[in-house]
Amino acid sequence: MRIGQPEPKRANTTLLVVLVAASLVLLTVYFREGDDGILHSARRATLAVSAPIASAGTAITSPVRAVSSFFEGIGASRERLDALEEQNDELHARLAELEEARQENERLRALVEFAEERNLAKLGARVIQRPLSSWEGVVVIDRGSEDGVEPGMPIIAAQGLVGQVAEVSARSSTVRLITDQQSGVAAMIQSTRALGVMRGSVGGALSLDFVDRTMLPQVGDVVLTSGLGGVYPKGIVVGDVVSVDDRRGELYPRIGVTSRVPVDLLEEVFVLVGSSTETDAGEVE
């Protein structure tokens, strides 16, 4: 499989040095400029360009789920068989569409009920792009600044907290998931009321850090947003405790948490826009 090369290509060390220097300049400029700087603006422009492409990709791949087998042999005449197969194809397609509509209806109904229970000012959105890289837990939604979305707004699903808006273009936004390694959520354990910080990781696992070891949770306890910090409203489900490791010699216990939100299957979410009404953390089963 090797390509025959007439002569070896010469390595240009100066070129590499220039490119490395240019990269370091970009990194420096990125950290020093504000949100209106050229690189941040270029990122928003890229988001605006890539969102329709991502949306098309999602649309192209979604019908695959509805594919089923249409080939069944029966003892009938060729013409009759062809007519039935044609009708069968149409009905299968129609059934897939209706099933898709039914499932979407259920998901949206659950979302609306979830948000209305908490009197949250919300805006429905569709997920149009899944994480592009294994390094980042980031998805893209089809709502942007034209819809009133701003960086920092919380994102929820029917099962609980999804993440936070990171970058906004006119008609789309990137959402940093709570499972991303750079995410941090002020959280509390429902049963013990112990406060902590929920952090994500590269692999998507959640851990609850800085919890007072005198207020340890049990496996299965529910973790909610605490409302501290003012980013997320109080009382939104973040996940369930799956492990508690209280080792001696360590300042804080290691608490593993799993999110209830199926990130890989997420299709619709709510953006919590404007002012929201804080509610007490109710009982969650």
Added chain:
Amino acid sequence: MRRSWTTVGALAAAFVLQVMLAPHLAIFGVVPNLLLLVVITLAFVEGPSAGAIAGFGAGLLLDLLGTAPVGAWALVLAVTGYTGGMLQENLFAEGWLAPVTVAVIAGLVADTFYLIVLAVVGASPEFWASLVQVVLPRAVYNAMLVLLAYPWLARFLRSDRTMKSFKRVA
């Protein structure tokens, strides 16, 4: 000039596929890096300098697509493209083993270097967890894709197109 346009076309196509298709090709959360495949192939067929330039461009596109500091992927892929070209010149492997070996090594170098850059700029990812959960699986995944895509990509990207037979390319 023609080679430049071919490279730009290949990177643009890889950008579109990365946005449109790559998220849906994820296996256990491991998303392939299609732009890296183009960089590796170009480095392999055109040498270190072409690999470094293509790597810088591809890295910049990845930077603009993500949320990490802009410049990190550009730095990593420029070095990876250059390293890939140097590897090809000094590699004793032949046949299908050569591009796959370069892909595995370049993939490992790229993601490990990116991990280090993230740590330097303050993202502080867990090193060993990242190595096991991202770097190694992605290197294997990318190498498998190189095995499938390399003959076609190499034929499209190399400047010497006098060779007509695919059998002689592969």
